[in-house]
Amino acid sequence: MTVTVTYNPAVDQTIQFDERMAPDRVMRADEAQFDAGGKGINAAQLLTAMDRPCVATGLLGGFTGSFIRETLQDDGVETAFVDVDGTTRLNTTAIAAAEEYKLNQAGPAVDESVVDSLLEQVRAQSPDRVLVGGSLPPGLTPDAIDRIATGGDWETIVDTGGDVLRELDAQYGLCKPNRAELGDATGADVSTVEGCADAADVFRDRGFDRVLASLGADGAVLVGDAGRLYAEALDIDVVDTVGAGDALLSGVLSAWEAGADDETALRTGVAVSAQVVQRAGTAVPDLDDIDSLRDGVTVRRL
Ligand SMILES: Nc1ncnc2c1ncn2[C@@H]1O[C@H](COP(=O)(O)OP(=O)(O)OP(=O)(O)O)[C@@H](O)[C@H]1O
Numbered sequence: 161m162t163v164t165v166t167y168n169p170a171v172d173q174t175i176q177f178d179e180r181m182a183p184d185r186v187m188r189a190d191e192a193q194f195d196a197g198g199k200g201i202n203a204a205q206l207l208t209a210m211d212r213p214c215v216a217t218g219l220l221g222g223f224t225g226s227f228i229r230e231t232l233q234d235d236g237v238e239t240a241f242v243d244v245d246g247t248t249r250l251n252t253t254a255i256a257a258a259e260e261y262k263l264n265q266a267g268p269a270v271d272e273s274v275v276d277s278l279l280e281q282v283r284a285q286s287p288d289r290v291l292v293g294g295s296l297p298p299g300l301t302p303d304a305i306d307r308i309a310t311g312g313d314w315e316t317i318v319d320t321g322g323d324v325l326r327e328l329d330a331q332y333g334l335c336k337p338n339r340a341e342l343g344d345a346t347g348a349d350v351s352t353v354e355g356c357a358d359a360a361d362v363f364r365d366r367g368f369d370r371v372l373a374s375l376g377a378d379g380a381v382l383v384g385d386a387g388r389l390y391a392e393a394l395d396i397d398v399v400d401t402v403g404a405g406d407a408l409l410s411g412v413l414s415a416w417e418a419g420a421d422d423e424t425a426l427r428t429g430v431a432v433s434a435q436v437v438q439r440a441g442t443a444v445p446d447l448d449d450i451d452s453l454r455d456g457v458t459v460r461r462l
């Protein structure tokens with residue numbers, strides 16, 4: 161069973177415009193939607209939709225926190241959140257004439273004592289695996305993630321920004337940097353797929369057993385004891401890429417949980433991410449076609 165930890169959840173607002181962004185005038189949206197978001201929450205929704213046992217935990221507060229709670233309940237996602245005084249943030253993605261603008265708030269400041277409360281919630285679930293996803297709100301340091309990783313007998317997976325990744329100190333089962341984070345955190349040349357795999361090895365030397373690096377439209381690389389695999393992305397019409405990395409990771413974790421090997425897991429991750437980027441926002445897409453999409457993903461050994 162997986163527990164996801166989202167220290168800094170968000171309501172994701174996605175607004176779409178036919179025309180390009182321009183300053184000093186009112187832009188009127190053609191479409192708008194709100195979704196429950198934050199990397200761990202997105203993963204919990206997808207894992208639940210793929211019938212993998214999962215509990216979403218994290219910090220929630222205010223009217224945005226209530227919206228996330230209600231949305232997860234409607235989606236049948238099990239939850240065990242800790243209440244905080246501040247108001248959970250609202251992040252905006254503006255899609256304007258096919259350009260994507262991502263506007264993320266910092267989130268409400270919290271006190272370090274929330275880590276103890278969260279750890280208690282995680283322990284109460286007795287998970288096999290804990291996925292810590294997303295940024296840290298003001299008031300927390302990377303130690304908040306290390307404390308989850310060392311807080312019990314579970315494998316910890318981490319999907320957070322390069323600056324935080326660089327500072328983690330504990331042993332982790334997996335990290336999921338994107339290309340920019342891979343480059344920022346290692347200083348390596350990540351312009352080629354081989355360069356990305358080399359950078360992933362730098363992460364492995366720092367205490368991550370496996371590295372799943374997402375390369376946007378170029379696909380993804382999975383590096384571990386079983387070798388280095390590269391999957392091409394599927395050729396699809398992209399609406400927005402918010403949540404693409406969470407989808408890749410959820411697909412890989414779901415397949416591993418079903419007993420799949422690394423190659424099948426990587427194919428599944430790419431297939432799930434393809435479904436997510438073809439829809440606006442971070443709501444769970446239709447996952448019925450995943451098996452046939454997965455068969456169309458090309459994987460090669462590096
Ligand atoms: N333009 C695209 N075309 C096809 N697939 C894509 C495209 N962009 C992303 N993907 C798929 O989504 C996966 C994750 O993408 P990306 O590297 O952009 O994640 P990310 O930066 O972690 O995203 P986020 O932080 O918003 O979740 C890729 O490995 C790929 O399979």
Ligand SMILES: O=P(O)(O)OC[C@@]1(O)O[C@H](CO)[C@@H](O)[C@@H]1O
Pocket residue numbers: 168170171172196197198199202251264293294295296321402403404405406442
């Ligand atoms: O600011 P963070 O925590 O790095 O990222 C938060 C976020 O952009 O990531 C998710 C997509 O991956 C969204 O649901 C959410 O708004």
